[in-house]
Amino acid sequence: MSTFAQSIISGLGQGSAYAMLAVGFVIIFKSTGVISFAQPALMAAGATLVSYLVFQFGLGFPAAVAVGVLVLAGVGLGLERVALRPLVGRPVFVAAIVTLGLDTAIRAVTNRFIGPDLRPVGDPWGYDRLELGPLFLQHRYLAMIVTAAIVLAALFTFFRYSRVGLAMRATAFDQETSLAQGISVGAVFALSWALAAGLATLAGVFVAAGSGVSQGTWVVGLKALPAIVLGGLDSLPGAVVGGLAVGVVEALVQTYQPVHAPWLGGNFSLVAPYVLMLLVLLVRPYGLFGTPEIRRV
Amino acid sequence: MREPGVSGAVLAVNNLEVVYNDVMLAVSGASVEVPEGRIVALLGSNGAGKTTLLRAVSGLLDVHRGAITKGTVTLDGAEIQRLAPARVVRRGIKQVMEGRRVFAELTVEENLRVGAHVSPRGIDQGLVRVYELFPPLADRRRATAGYLSGGEQQMLAMGRALMSDPRYLLLDEPSLGLAPRLVEQVRDLIVAINQQGTTVLLVEQNASMALSIASHGYVMENGKVVMDKPTEELMADEDIREFYLGSAGEEGSGSFRDVKHYKRRKRWLS
Ligand SMILES: Nc1ncnc2c1ncn2[C@@H]1O[C@H](COP(=O)(O)OP(=O)(O)OP(=O)(O)O)[C@@H](O)[C@H]1O
Ligand SMILES: [Mg+2]
Numbered sequence: 108m109s110t111f112a113q114s115i116i117s118g119l120g121q122g123s124a125y126a127m128l129a130v131g132f133v134i135i136f137k138s139t140g141v142i143s144f145a146q147p148a149l150m151a152a153g154a155t156l157v158s159y160l161v162f163q164f165g166l167g168f169p170a171a172v173a174v175g176v177l178v179l180a181g182v183g184l185g186l187e188r189v190a191l192r193p194l195v196g197r198p199v200f201v202a203a204i205v206t207l208g209l210d211t212a213i214r215a216v217t218n219r220f221i222g223p224d225l226r227p228v229g230d231p232w233g234y235d236r237l238e239l240g241p242l243f244l245q246h247r248y249l250a251m252i253v254t255a256a257i258v259l260a261a262l263f264t265f266f267r268y269s270r271v272g273l274a275m276r277a278t279a280f281d282q283e284t285s286l287a288q289g290i291s292v293g294a295v296f297a298l299s300w301a302l303a304a305g306l307a308t309l310a311g312v313f314v315a316a317g318s319g320v321s322q323g324t325w326v327v328g329l330k331a332l333p334a335i336v337l338g339g340l341d342s343l344p345g346a347v348v349g350g351l352a353v354g355v356v357e358a359l360v361q362t363y364q365p366v367h368a369p370w371l372g373g374n375f376s377l378v379a380p381y382v383l384m385l386l387v388l389l390v391r392p393y394g395l396f397g398t399p400e401i402r403r404v
Numbered sequence: 405m406r407e408p409g410v411s412g413a414v415l416a417v418n419n420l421e422v423v424y425n426d427v428m429l430a431v432s433g434a435s436v437e438v439p440e441g442r443i444v445a446l447l448g449s450n451g452a453g454k455t456t457l458l459r460a461v462s463g464l465l466d467v468h469r470g471a472i473t474k475g476t477v478t479l480d481g482a483e484i485q486r487l488a489p490a491r492v493v494r495r496g497i498k499q500v501m502e503g504r505r506v507f508a509e510l511t512v513e514e515n516l517r518v519g520a521h522v523s524p525r526g527i528d529q530g531l532v533r534v535y536e537l538f539p540p541l542a543d544r545r546r547a548t549a550g551y552l553s554g555g556e557q558q559m560l561a562m563g564r565a566l567m568s569d570p571r572y573l574l575l576d577e578p579s580l581g582l583a584p585r586l587v588e589q590v591r592d593l594i595v596a597i598n599q600q601g602t603t604v605l606l607v608e609q610n611a612s613m614a615l616s617i618a619s620h621g622y623v624m625e626n627g628k629v630v631m632d633k634p635t636e637e638l639m640a641d642e643d644i645r646e647f648y649l650g651s652a653g654e655e656g657s658g659s660f661r662d663v664k665h666y667k668r669r670k671r672w673l674s
Contacts, residue, residue, distance in 0.1 A: 196469075270517070270521065270524050273510075273514060273517055273518055273521075274518065274521055276507075276509070276510065276514075277507050277510065277518045280507045280508070280509055280510070281505060281507060282467070283464060283467050283501070283505075284501060284505040284507065285518070286463075286464060286467065286489040286490070287462060287464060287489060287493070287498070287499050287500075287501060288493065288498075288518050288519055288521050288522075288564065288565075288568075289489070289490045289493030289494060289498075289521050289522035289568065290490065290518070290521050291488070291490045
């Protein structure tokens, strides 16, 4: 029983990183109609920047995370303006290919800064554990869950009540009508990229917490893909649920599959999110929360 | 809200030519003037170029791969045809697009708030004005806009445009698809909005409705303005009565009188 509860907690912790990434994907998709494959590279770049801010520039961990998120948000804004905006009106797959190119380029630059080894991000948690009766809960997972909850609540409030958040929702629904209300749709695109890059940075820090960021870290970013398909491409709550589900399934498979179903192989936990995704798609072709008719730009 | 009929201020389309996709000529040499304080009607059959002319004014041609190849749009003499849509809105020109286009997933009040995007300080005042003009919207302010009836959606689209208190309202076929009773209601609302000081350029296929409230009318055909007259003269014109009011002869004079009657009633009310 306690093993089960522990897997759930660590799954939710890991899953909150996927959720941050998935929410970024969905924000960009909803406002621009493009799936940005640059998210994994931005995640690694953000975590790397935080690492440098802590160890080369002597910032405290929370300050480094805040600065890292802001800087990467600026980078996202710039990327959209320079690389994506000129493609507005062209087929969306052209833009998607461009984001793949961006991913490769950002990763190449980031890898230089990471170097060959694991680079810690300066988090205060390490592998410390909290003993709660029979449970051993890792500090970092608790911190991730709490941080993700706060960030998501803030995002929800922003989209629900603020003038700019409302403009973003309107633009996601109908660009031309939004233009007719005086909304600058270009600014909405740029802001979507900024939010997504900021969230990716946070996800990168989560993923690297405990161990560190390496040249292989960006692969974790790809796990947001089954998460968004699972939740429904155009649904923010779907992205959160999808991200958490992927984290939990992964953790449960890691815990139980080697004992109960060893014939599935040694790395089945890597495949499990995709299996879950396919199962959900069989029942709900548009994901758990997606809308059947997905609007095109 | 401002005084109607202020001196000489005018929104003008001058010798406009618009091309879609670099080849398809949709408007050629059209000129239209909308003096401040008035209701001006723009009539014409399907594909005449009415919507295209409105898009040229509000800066929405880009979205449709259209471009102005000749002519200008001026507001009080200053050229505005190169401005981005957001700038045009800030100058006080707001278009209500054909087909209402409410944000169906947002609530009624959220739709209205989006309408005040360029003037967030005026939200409270705007909401009061819109709910006063359109009481059914006040009752349903928390309802999802997609579930409103067609008439309510038209009110919402017009209310949303009014939220930034525009000087000029460009209405594209507001009566489209509405039952006769609702058409009448929309007509009364346009008059009310105009009396509060907003100038209206009214695009309609329902000519009798439009001419019953406009002071001046234009008729477009194949991208050109083919007629440009005060409403009284338009309504007396045989061609107009035959083709647009659909009412030559006995029956026609009946509906013609109805229109006149409405105008008189309107004057008593004001
Ligand atoms: N987005 C577009 N791309 C290409 N051609 C267009 C586009 N929109 C309109 N047209 C063409 O331009 C011409 C004028 O169309 P427009 O929509 O302005 O007419 P309209 O008077 O508003 O007609 P309706 O009463 O049917 O709304 C038509 O021939 C139409 O086919
Ligand atoms: Mg039209």
